[in-house]
Amino acid sequence: MVQNQKLDKTLHALSHHVRRDMLTRLSEQDARVTDLAEHYKNYSLNAVSKHLKVLEEAELITRTKIGRVHQIKLNAEPMKEIEKLIQFFSAFWMNRIDKLEEMLNEEENDS
Secondary structure (H helix, E strand, C coil): CHHHHHHHHHHHHHCCHHHHHHHHHHHHCCEEHHHHHCCCCCCCHHHHHHHHHHHHHCCCEEEEEECCEEEEEECCCCHHHHHHHHHHHHHHHHHHHHHHHHHHHHHHHHC
């Protein structure tokens, strides 16, 4: 049950384009909150902070406070569960396609 909650939080966090963009930026280098906020001029600092809070709750980022500076770092570990989910459904669909191909080959051979 706990694993499902973590996956739900991860998927929720990744559901917004701004948060995905933030993670992409953080994959290139760690950043201060104010540096990240500069990329989102249409958003207030408060809105950027709320997006970061969602990412933090999903454990997709870690925050280190040094004095008044908040340093943000990517933690990609929770995305492994999404990868497992995608692999599961990929195998499911490949199996379905293989069965369809077998069925079509059988019909072709019967003709």
